[in-house]
Amino acid sequence: MTEHLINRPAAIRACPTCTHPILRATTGGIDVTTDPAPVSITEEITQLLSGHRSYDVLTWGLPQRIFLEWRDPDRIRTRKYPVVTTHGCRVTPPAAGETELVIRTPVHYPEIPLF
Numbered sequence: 195m196t197e198h199l200i201n202r203p204a205a206i207r208a209c210p211t212c213t214h215p216i217l218r219a220t221t222g223g224i225d226v227t228t229d230p231a232p233v234s235i236t237e238e239i240t241q242l243l244s245g246h247r248s249y250d251v252l253t254w255g256l257p258q259r260i261f262l263e264w265r266d267p268d269r270i271r272t273r274k275y276p277v278v279t280t281h282g283c284r285v286t287p288p289a290a291g292e293t294e295l296v297i298r299t300p301v302h303y304p305e306i307p308l309f
């Protein structure tokens with residue numbers, strides 16, 4: 195469902211509210227914050243009933259990075275990966291110093307072909 199939207203790998207950092215470790219990632223174009231510890235099925239159900247969301251923890255790419263994938267109604271039927279749930283604190287957006295910017299330089303083609 196989210197394969198055409200932006201996914202960014204998870205990064206671990208301290209929660210600005212409670213200072214506990216959290217995972218921050220972008221999945222399906224949405225920034226998410228989760229606890230890093232996987233939960234059991236019972237814990238996942240409890241979290242879902244209290245309004246939290248759950249995510250599969252996937253590793254992908256070389257070098258491998260951790261991605262979170264929202265457990266939509268199709269994914270939630272099975273457990274193929276570790277599952278994490280949203281962090282309980284209201285996390286404020288990252289400070290300006292935490293934002294990573296990527297500036298792409300234009301490709302420079304020579305005016306005279308090399309061949």
Ligand SMILES: [Zn+2]
Nearest residue numbers: 209211212283
């Ligand atoms: Zn917190």
